[in-house]
Amino acid sequence: MGFSDRGNSYRGGSRDGNRGGSGGFRGGNSGPREMHKVTCSDCGVETEVPFKPTEGRPVYCRDCLPNHRKF
Numbered sequence: 001m002g003f004s005d006r007g008n009s010y011r012g013g014s015r016d017g018n019r020g021g022s023g024g025f026r027g028g029n030s031g032p033r034e035m036h037k038v039t040c041s042d043c044g045v046e047t048e049v050p051f052k053p054t055e056g057r058p059v060y061c062r063d064c065l066p067n068h069r070k071f
Contacts, residue, residue: 036052042067
């Protein structure tokens, strides 16, 4: 009995259900990310984040962020 006789239609490619998309990976190397200095809204330590913070929204350091993630 060969592979095609088993009723399995998988023919290679991604098995994660991501068909044709980039999968969140932007690819390429655009160089170093622009970092922005901020003060953690919880502990007050100065840190850097890879995005431009939005005024009025809290920003957390790497240590405090897990305390604010919603699952």
